[in-house]
Amino acid sequence: MPSLGTPSETIAVLQKYHFNFQKKFGQNFLIDPHVLDRIVEAAEITKEDCVLEIGPGIGTMTQYLAESAREVVAVEIDKNLIPILQDTLSAYQNVTVINDDIMKVDIAALAQEKNAGKPIKVVANLPYYITTPIIMGLFESHVPLKSVTIMVQKEVADRMRQEPGSKEYGALSLAVQYYAKPEIMANVPPNCFIPRPNVASAVIRLTRYEKPPVEVKDDRYMFALIRASFNQRRKTLANALSNDPGLHLTREQVMQALETLDMNPLIRGEMLSLEQFASLSNIL
Ligand code: SAM
Numbered sequence: 001m002p003s004l005g006t007p008s009e010t011i012a013v014l015q016k017y018h019f020n021f022q023k024k025f026g027q028n029f030l031i032d033p034h035v036l037d038r039i040v041e042a043a044e045i046t047k048e049d050c051v052l053e054i055g056p057g058i059g060t061m062t063q064y065l066a067e068s069a070r071e072v073v074a075v076e077i078d079k080n081l082i083p084i085l086q087d088t089l090s091a092y093q094n095v096t097v098i099n100d101d102i103m104k105v106d107i108a109a110l111a112q113e114k115n116a117g118k119p120i121k122v123v124a125n126l127p128y129y130i131t132t133p134i135i136m137g138l139f140e141s142h143v144p145l146k147s148v149t150i151m152v153q154k155e156v157a158d159r160m161r162q163e164p165g166s167k168e169y170g171a172l173s174l175a176v177q178y179y180a181k182p183e184i185m186a187n188v189p190p191n192c193f194i195p196r197p198n199v200a201s202a203v204i205r206l207t208r209y210e211k212p213p214v215e216v217k218d219d220r221y222m223f224a225l226i227r228a229s230f231n232q233r234r235k236t237l238a239n240a241l242s243n244d245p246g247l248h249l250t251r252e253q254v255m256q257a258l259e260t261l262d263m264n265p266l267i268r269g270e271m272l273s274l275e276q277f278a279s280l281s282n283i284l
């Protein structure tokens with residue numbers, strides 16, 4: 001049985017170790033057992049699974065994961081949390097704690113070592129200051145992944161699911177939808193954390209596609225087009241792409257591609273679906 005997850009248990013551990021929260025690490029610890037159960041349930045963890053937890057904090061969710069998974073690897077940047085984790089996770093033989101910055105960890109090598117290179121599941125209550133680089137890093141580095149079940153800012157979770165034309169639709173929506181199926185699994189209010197964050201949160205599950213939903217000859221080129229389109233989202237697509245110094249495209253080349261695709265020459269990037277970006281990238 002987990003020994004953490006309620007406000008009183010969390011406060012007792014924090015006091016025992018005189019722990020000071022570090023704002024720069026985005027530390028908001030979960031104190032609601034229902035939310036913890038919901039995350040493990042949403043990630044569909046079984047005794048077959050090897051789970052990577054990013055930012056275990058004092059080990060609250062790690063305990064829940066260790067109960068359900070075969071193996072858990074938890075990567076925590078804050079060295080002051082390591083002695084606490086040694087204590088709170090001492091009953092679990094299937095947990096490895098690594099004191100490092102997740103952005104510097106070779107996750108593919110970790111999956112190789114701990115799961116014979118088979119797909120792992122990532123579960124995390126993410127530090128909000130690096131949500132996007134973490135998600136993009138996981139997908140773009142081609143780590144073998146089954147799914148990523150994460151607590152993020154509600155607004156970011158919504159952005160990942162947006163369709164063309166909405167104000168929040170952007171490069172993150174397209175990248176997530178190229179690699180995975182996004183589903184919001186729970187909405188989580190600030191009072192489920194200590195200290196309380198200033199924003200509402202949500203648990204989103206990203207289930208990795210075995211094959212992307214669109215056919216792209218060069219996905220790095222497609223993402224370069226996507227980034228250029230949204231860097232200047234008020235401009236027409238033809239202007240945004242031809243103005244981008246890295247793409248070396250003329251306005252005429254873009255106009256011609258739009259014509260071939262039977263698209264409005266004045267269209268903005270924010271109106272293009274993933275499928276249309278894929279076609280444009282294949283032509284250009
Ligand atoms: N999982 C815990 C929970 O739910 O109570 C803590 C979640 S807290 C939102 C985020 C955690 O990520 C903190 O423990 C923080 O120190 C850690 N963290 C922040 N940046 C990190 C990084 N770059 N690499 C690894 N861990 C990081």
